[in-house]
């Protein structure tokens with residue numbers, strides 16, 4: 099990019115130079131009739147800094163955001179780290195596939211208690227009850243302790 103008035107940072111360089119060098123700019127030596135070398139440099143550096151700042155990592159992720167790829171990997175038994183919302187999603191999908199809680203717990207590498215708690219922490223109350231009922235039939239002791247923990 100040439101150092102002339104068509105440069106993207108020309109306006110910034112010109113403003114900087116006018117403010118700092120003022121009429122002295124001409125004697126310092128203008129480049130492209132826009133700004134002195136020092137202020138061109140400052141404008142370009144400022145621009146790079148802004149670009150770097152805009153490249154910073156995005157804001158922290160929504161904890162309820164579901165990473166589909168991670169969920170699908172977990173559903174096949176791969177050891178991926180999931181958020182609680184993703185664990186719930188994976189458990190629900192496996193349940194929808196007709197898998198037993200036993201198998202789901204193994205797939206997701208969760209204990210029965212944790213799995214039932216995750217499924218029970220859903221928003222739909224009716225669903226929670228049926229899930230806990232299933233868990234109860236499957237592993238009475240485990241579900242009982244989960245119910246106690248949830249209540």
Ligand SMILES: [Zn+2]
Nearest residue numbers: 115119134137
């Ligand atoms: Zn200047």
